[in-house]
Amino acid sequence: MSVAPREATDRATLGSRAAAALVFLASGAVLVLEIVSLRLVAPYVGLTLETNTAVIGVALAAIATGAWLGGRFADLVPPARLLGPLTLGGGALVLAVGPLVRWTGELIRGGDPSAVILIAGVAVFVPAALLAAVTPVVVKLRLATLAETGTVVGRLSGVGTLGAIAATFATGFVLVAMVPTTVILLALGGLLVLVGAVLTIRLRGVRSAAGPLVLALLAAGATLSAPNPCDVETAYHCARVSADPSRSTGRLLQLDTLRHSYVDLNDPTHLEFAYIRGMAAAVDAFRPAGRPVRALHVGGGGLTMPRYLAATRPGTESLVLEIDAGVLDVDADQLGFRPGGGISTRVVDGRIGVAEEPTGGRDLVIGDAFGGIAVPWHLTTRELVADVRRVLADDGLYAVNIIDHPPLAFVRAEVATIAAAFDHVALIARPDALAGREGGNFVVLASDRPLPDDAIRTGLLERGGELQLAAGSSAARFAGDARILTDDFAPVDQLLTQ
Secondary structure, eight states: OOOOHHHHHHHHTSOHHHHHHHHHHHHHHHHHHHHHHHHHHHHHHOOOHHHHHHHHHHHHHHHHHHHHHHHHHHHHSOTHHHHHHHHHHHHHHHHHHHHHHHHHHHHHTTSOTHHHHHHHHHHHHHHHHHHHTHHHHHHHHHOOOGGGHHHHHHHHHHHHHHHHHHHHHIIIIIIHHHSOHHHHHHHHHHHHHHHHHHHHHHHHOHHHHHHHHHHHHHHHHHHHHSOOOOSEEOSSOEEEEEEETTEEEEEEEEETTEEEEEEESSOTTOOOSHHHHHHHHHHHHHSOTTSOOEEEEEOOTTOHHHHHHHHHSTTOEEEEEESOHHHHHHHHHHSOOOSBTTEEEEESOHHHHHHTSOTTOEEEEEEOOOBTTBOOGGGSSHHHHHHHHHHEEEEEEEEEEEEEOTTOHHHHHHHHHHHTTOSEEEEEEOHHHHTTSSOEEEEEEEESSOOOHHHHHHHHHHTTSOOEEEETHHHHHHHTTOOOOBTTBOOHHHHHTO
């Protein structure tokens, strides 16, 4: 089979190595865009399994659409004429993703979060589809005879997959931890625009590149001027610290969509949030103030409870397990935390940290870890609760904070899971929440010794009286016939969003 003169000329415009590099870049860019888009929507809708699934699904749909249409148009139009516009246009639209999502997010903040997910899907779909179309176009360009179809398709498909793998690891392990999302988008979009512009000018002339270049410049300017909801982008969260206008020393730490912690810089005994006052009332009833405790905290946030324990119980030893080193940096830089005073920290996943604790070494274990809007599923299961029980002394207390909304399927399942491991379980929440009429924070208490119910109720009254205690048969009725969560089956996100 001979090669037509025009096809031979087109093929000569892109050598084998250049073709492979272009496929590597385009395929990798799609995966970078997918990962970064998850971080873009997190400050507005949080991160749940459904959010992850939606963004991944949109990216896969874009890849499929781009591959299909790219192959189709490569048969209709000389492929050399498509490569530059596809890469240049994809890069320009990558630059537009950030401002599009952020401006939309600011407009609907506090409203329907599906709008942000929808706009993120639209924003990701188009540039991802354009970039996914690059591979079939390059395949058509490099294919000289049918006899080498398998070699060309296989090699370029493999190169594209390697690009996607490299981009996934580089973004997840390096880029996100080192630079803000805005920088990633600007760098990626800029690289694609540069490569696309060179290809377009070389293969189609300067005029063909003018329009996309103008779009790219406008998008880059919009990226720099778009509102940024984060003071700090950590490896896991969009973090923001704001001052309390009614209390000069009060600071609020927000992680993604959650008002996560409140800290008084001068008074660690000031507990602003109702749930943390409820937790403190339970701890005070279990271990009266002045008596030091050996405490393990699964989740750090603003370190409100460790500071409270240190202030009210000199000699207390608190170890905080926090997976996000960036949150601890925010604590030090903006929330006045200084290591020492009985508080130590470990950057480690809570499940791993609990497993490494010695048996019977803690009087108190506090769970207050959130990934997005939910407790990470692996910190909710029967296996984790069994490990907590192992870590606690015989008369120790486990207190865990949970957020749920009607029909309260998740918190009921968690109460049932904890009750299967401990002899005594109770629940602290607002009366309407205990009745199932509203949602909010629920503090689950568990111990192998009888809980001091009367002392806890007295403490709740002294701390505002807005929370109530459900203990004994009341806690059992609340859990009902909820299914116990296990490592094999813990659909936390689905239970939260029924």
